[in-house]
Amino acid sequence: MNFIVTILGSGAALPTQIRMPSSQYINCNNRHFLIDCAEGTQVQLRKYKIHFQKISRIFISHLHGDHYFGLVGLLSSLNLLGREKEIHIHGPEELEEILMTQLHLGGSKLSYTIHFHALYFKEKEKIFEDDVLEVYSFPLKHKIPTCGFLIQEKTKLLKLDPIQLKKKNIRLEQYKDLQNGKDIELENGDICRYQEVTKPQIAPMSYAYCSDTKKDLKIVDFVKGSTVLYHEATFLKKEKSLAKATMHSTTQDAAEIALLSDVKCLYVGHLSSRYTSDEEHLKELQGVFENSRVAYDGLVIDLFKE
Numbered sequence: 001m002n003f004i005v006t007i008l009g010s011g012a013a014l015p016t017q018i019r020m021p022s023s024q025y026i027n028c029n030n031r032h033f034l035i036d037c038a039e040g041t042q043v044q045l046r047k048y049k050i051h052f053q054k055i056s057r058i059f060i061s062h063l064h065g066d067h068y069f070g071l072v073g074l075l076s077s078l079n080l081l082g083r084e085k086e087i088h089i090h091g092p093e094e095l096e097e098i099l100m101t102q103l104h105l106g107g108s109k110l111s112y113t114i115h116f117h118a119l120y121f122k123e124k125e126k127i128f129e130d131d132v133l134e135v136y137s138f139p140l141k142h143k144i145p146t147c148g149f150l151i152q153e154k155t156k157l158l159k160l161d162p163i164q165l166k167k168k169n170i171r172l173e174q175y176k177d178l179q180n181g182k183d184i185e186l187e188n189g190d191i192c193r194y195q196e197v198t199k200p201q202i203a204p205m206s207y208a209y210c211s212d213t214k215k216d217l218k219i220v221d222f223v224k225g226s227t228v229l230y231h232e233a234t235f236l237k238k239e240k241s242l243a244k245a246t247m248h249s250t251t252q253d254a255a256e257i258a259l260l261s262d263v264k265c266l267y268v269g270h271l272s273s274r275y276t277s278d279e280e281h282l283k284e285l286q287g288v289f290e291n292s293r294v295a296y297d298g299l300v301i302d303l304f305k306e
């Protein structure tokens with residue numbers, strides 16, 4: 001099992017030599033996703049040695065350019081590389097027209113199919129699930145409709161302990177209940193607790209991504225208890241009037257959301273290009289929520305190690 005997030009771009013709208021704009025690659029139990037796809041994302045994917053033909057779904061949080069201007073370039077490169085496997089794109093509904101117009105006017109005929117899924121910006125919604133994970137979108141408060149995303153592992157079936165099963169003479173048809181964490185009744189009428197015959201397991205992990213947003217307490221309900229929260233913190237708290245005007249968050253806002261959400265760990269990104277160091281960010285964050293870090297391009301977050 002694995003759950004790894006690679007930060008491809010940790011900066012805000014203006015790319016710098018140190019920070020590219022928003023994009024992240026997620027590998028959750030060998031499901032390969034991209035969240036946001038700013039300018040230069042495909043270069044970052046190459047730089048950090050990510051095999052981008054593996055990506056099956058792309059989630060675009062909103063239509064500010066620093067979150068999707070790299071998408072048509074990436075789609076075009078996938079075509080040049082001979083991709084045949086379909087790809088799913090989740091984003092604001094206007095994105096489909098933007099992409100199709102760009103591809104059509106350039107005479108591109110793709111070798112693979114794009115399935116487009118429009119996001120809903122009113123409430124939290126499950127937008128994808130398979131047998132190991134679920135993906136949700138949830139509304140944020142920004143200048144234009146914007147979603148955050150939550151990737152959550154499903155509760156795994158517990159592993160049975162064959163020695164204990166034999167010892168207690170448990171019937172085959174009772175295995176399923178035990179694997180689902182239910183106690184069972186033995187033939188002699190005794191109750192067998194599932195913990196007695198299954199192996200201890202790590203709780204399911206979850207990763208929450210809060211793209212551009214002003215501080216919004218509703219986020220707390222959407223991301224409550226996540227293993228890792230990635231929240232934008234475009235500004236330091238001394239620039240809070242600027243944050244308010246642009247509907248972005250400060251380091252203090254992000255840390256307060258993390259604290260209220262009871263997450264295990266907070267990473268902040270989308271840092272304004274005005275900052276040349278992140279020392280002050282870290283100080284402000286950890287003053288509110290200790291287990292906070294500042295993301296950087298190329299950072300690999302392994303949720304199993306958080």
Ligand SMILES: [Zn+2]
Pocket residue numbers: 062064142212
């Ligand atoms: Zn934005």
